[in-house]
Amino acid sequence: MPLDLPRLRNFRVSRRDEAAETAPPESPDRPAPTVRRMDFEFDQVPRHWFGGNAFATHMVNGLSVLFPDGERFFVRSVRHYLDQIDDPELQASVRAFFGQEGSHAREHQRTFDHLASQGLDPQPFLRAYKKFAFEFLEPKVSPPLRLAVTAAFEHFTATFAHQGLSGNDFDEVHPQMRELLLWHAAEEIEHKAVAFDVLREVDGRQSVRAGGMLIAMALLTGLWTWGMVSFLRQDRETNWRRSLREMIQIRRAGPIGNFQMLGMFFDYMRPGFHPDQVDDYALARDYLDSVGRLHA
Numbered sequence: 001m002p003l004d005l006p007r008l009r010n011f012r013v014s015r016r017d018e019a020a021e022t023a024p025p026e027s028p029d030r031p032a033p034t035v036r037r038m039d040f041e042f043d044q045v046p047r048h049w050f051g052g053n054a055f056a057t058h059m060v061n062g063l064s065v066l067f068p069d070g071e072r073f074f075v076r077s078v079r080h081y082l083d084q085i086d087d088p089e090l091q092a093s094v095r096a097f098f099g100q101e102g103s104h105a106r107e108h109q110r111t112f113d114h115l116a117s118q119g120l121d122p123q124p125f126l127r128a129y130k131k132f133a134f135e136f137l138e139p140k141v142s143p144p145l146r147l148a149v150t151a152a153f154e155h156f157t158a159t160f161a162h163q164g165l166s167g168n169d170f171d172e173v174h175p176q177m178r179e180l181l182l183w184h185a186a187e188e189i190e191h192k193a194v195a196f197d198v199l200r201e202v203d204g205r206q207s208v209r210a211g212g213m214l215i216a217m218a219l220l221t222g223l224w225t226w227g228m229v230s231f232l233r234q235d236r237e238t239n240w241r242r243s244l245r246e247m248i249q250i251r252r253a254g255p256i257g258n259f260q261m262l263g264m265f266f267d268y269m270r271p272g273f274h275p276d277q278v279d280d281y282a283l284a285r286d287y288l289d290s291v292g293r294l295h296a
């Protein structure tokens, strides 16, 4: 029987659900997401492409390796409700969301061969991840909750994207990886409200949204750590002592590793929250414009 947290907790949801259904302000800046076909090169990317820091590199590798299958799950979760979306504008955004996530999955997957050529084979992790997340867990979760998990993950990716595009965290990243990450970041901001709006249209319960966030937070923390450790263990040029030193370095240098995730969590849990309340569509537009890809 699929897991349905909201049904289990129905007795607690009445007042908060009303708050969740109030219409949020829609940003006048919100763009129509645009699908861009990319073909990045990764041939020059060194093993420790994050400024020579092995820990930071494998931290992002551990996230990157989650994307292709994770993004295909996001598309499945939203596609389930495609025929229940009446608003033609949202329909169009949903189709562009499918296209963008498909491109992200493809481009991140193209880095896997390069990693394997450096002795960092992601396949054993990927096999276990797919088995656990999509063969074991996904069928146990009800469709509304799958959509809520997707909307919550989109909040995480949009927040990481905001961080990546607004700060200087990626200054030391190898240019070939930086291009991939910043393009992905910009498109995550472009479509950050799509899954959330589909969720509001098909199931406005605050309890569903909150349940999705709790599951997404647990999954992100667990799977990301697992992915990162799988790379650190394969990397013969690093060890636990070096990792500890590098972890402290990035903790001092920037926001990675601080309590940002907790802040993101609490923000999203607030009744009445909407992704458009974070004013950052211009960040995405300016970046895409600067690389000549604003209009595909």
Ligand SMILES: [Fe+2]
Binding pocket: 071, 100, 101, 104, 105, 157, 184, 188
């Ligand atoms: Fe994506």
Ligand SMILES: [Fe+2]
Binding pocket: 101, 154, 157, 188, 191
């Ligand atoms: Fe996304």
